[in-house]
Amino acid sequence: MTLNYKSMISSLRALALAMCCVAFAATQAHAQSLLRDTEIEETLREFTDPILRAGGLSPSSVDIYIVNDPSLNAFVTRGQNIFLHSGLILEADTPNQLKGVIAHETGHITGGHIVRSDYGNRSAYGSMLIAAGVGLAAILAGEGQAGALILGGSQQFGALEALSYSRVNESAADQYAAEYMERTGQSGAGLIEFFEKFRAQEVLSQARRYPYFRGHPLSSDRIDALRERVRDSGYEDITDTPEEMHKHKMMQAKLRGFLDGPAQVYSRFPLSDQTKPARYARAVANFKQADLRNSIKEIDSLIADEPENPYFHELKAQILYESGQGTAAIEPARRALELKPGSPLLEIALAQATLQTRDPGDFPKAEALLKSALQKESSNSYGWYLLADVYERQGQTSLAKYATAERFYAIGDIASARSFAQRAQEELSRDLPQWRRASDIIVVADTQLAQKRGRRGPKPLVSFTSR
Template sequence: MSTEKKIAWVVIVILLHCQVRCAWAISISEERKMAKEFMEAISMQNKLVKDPMAVALVSEVGRRIVAQLPPQPFPFSFYIVDNGQFNAFATPGGNIFVHRGLITSLDNVDELAGILGHESAHAACRHVSQMIDRSKVVNMGTLAGVLAGVLVGAAGGADAGQAVAMGAMAVGQTSMLAYSRENETEADQKGILLTQAASFDPRGLLTGLEKIRSRDWYGSEKIPGYLKTHPGSADRIVYISSWLDQHGDETEPDNGIDPFRFDLVKHRLAGLYGAVDETEQEFNHLLEKNPNDPAVHYGMGVLLPRVSRLDEALVHLRRALSQKIFDPYILLETGHVYLLAGDGKKAFDLMAGLEKIPAIATQATYYQAWALWMMGKGDKAERGLLKTIQTAGDVFPKSYYFMADVARQRQQTDQTHYYLGRYYYEISAFKNAVFHLKKSIALLPDGEMKTGAREMIGQMEKQKKKKRG
């Protein structure tokens, strides 16, 4: 029997073992309901990273791992939380979350795969539903709030996230969120096999855990959330090391993901969301060690526009391109900086053809449409703007603003108000959103736009009531 078949067989055996042991967990329908409530709680906190390039990489790694599983009761989805902590978590219904702080602290895609493999194993074995079943003293809506609070935390630390959890349930109930050591061992065993079967280096889980564990010296208040909810890390490291000594060389990692792409995403997340001064200092420190590191120069190119240092950003992006000529991800970000600098033509010329690359297709389409709008070619920009709105309007809300301007130039007052209302709705400027949406309802003929405007007003009223309650 080949190594690949052995791995597949062991995975199936472990899965069957999980399914037998999980017979007493909450029902599939209950878990689906809770997953829906949980995602609603998460969306209200506006803490998910929507950057297409970063999300595409995490989702691609996750999909490769989940593809090794037999059919599951839930479709697996992978998300990035805008939080600098070291944490990752599986939640009801096959939703897997990893904090950006964990991603930016890892060294390679195999470490990310190791963490995602472990969390996917928790989901496949329905360990989360077991924990929920043990806590039926509270209702599922409350538990959804608890999980959302513990998972998301706060931009400045864990205290706010803990407050959300404690407000949702009595003190002591949050211990429900910690996996048992038996759960952890099971997830490690299965996670390693899944990542290996997906052609990632299984050593990634070990080195990833070691990085998380290295933060333990900060003290109990600063221990990464991952260690609080995933106990026994020291014993787990010993077990995983022993397993790797016996089986770690059985497969040759060949997952097809360019290691440089992971480096770009890692530094992109730091550049987009990290504290500017601290991140710049860290990038400069890395460049002192390796002055020609294209991924770090790229990170600088992402970071510096946040403080309007566009010329410096372009210098770093050109340095990155000097090492990685025609790299599409670096070209795309260079085009973005030219857009910010007001040079639509240079941006458009630089990004030609990038919309054909799946991981950045939507982003490239949006930037190209933005460039055309900037050059006064609204009619040509419209197609790209509408395509962006259809697939990722919440990610690129300014596409609605540009469409409002296109409608204004055509003297389409009803659509101008609709698109402005949608723009303000997406950026949570609800007072302005309601004003323009009501104007659009009065002017628009019956149809999809008018219905959408009414639905948005209804959603804003619903959110207002929830905040009051």
């Protein structure tokens, strides 16, 4: 199947969602992955949405993705998608610096720079994302060998350059960024600080530069022009609020806890540091070290300080669940959802923990949670996987086949999606919405598979299933 940019992003979104057994997850399948975490996503949204509105964009139409990569990079793709490397988030000293980069990337979207960029660069980068996406999708679908082969032929996110913009486009994006920060009553100084911090990149060879500055060429003239604009804005001296700084530090601590080695975490956040970010990071590091007692001790201390913080309860549920104590994870997962109602990832986490009881009386509860989550994130393939499991446990095999069709459709395995949709249709009543949806999947699959055959030439004499 050939993917365009829109379907490419759908596949990447499905890949990220499929990794979310609980709130925070990352794949380790020999390729960089996308991270999902309700708390971090919410923090980034709070930082980003005002900027998007200032640029005349609807926040609901712009997706933000976190790439699990320690390198310094951020980029946008067609379809209004912003990608931030975890390394960039960790490198930003303040929320204002991170907002400045986000405003700059927003400027590339509103300025139409993606459309104007060199088509060859975009095509090559898109091909890499497609290869990585399809490879991971194959692994998730149970085709580990095929997925490994595909991934073996694709490069890692961090090893590739994103779109390379001209210096003219970079300067324009700087001015857009300053304008959007000004419209939101914020200082544009953060972007200047970010550029100044890495000014040495200007004299390094292309190969030695951080990925961000390979795709976004830096120059002294740009910095000087931006500084002049920010100075005239009247907001140059506006600083981040204490609440924003706290959220930024908590986001960074959580990322470090999950992405850095435990020894690094303990070095950065020694036991003498009893701040909330330090305890947060150590709770995760202890969990990764299989030190459940101290992990729970740290997270319980945070819950005692902030009993109404849903993310502390969420992390406790994850720690318990992934430590083999699924039923013990139910209560903190339930509390997290009570404090953050309607969150799809938290609904999936609670449904997953609930299924650990293996009590048939709990199956309808898990089913309701999963249906609610999938109404909001219909491309969440892991949610469909769990729903198929719930249906199967309740003896509803036709609905289980339908949910499996949706799961394969979400990860881009059109051939398998069609197969299961057809099997479901044969058993489902025609008046059910699932029957009609299965019919839609079959129609779309037939169209895409036919297009694929047409591009490859005459239909082979021996039929085969192809991804």
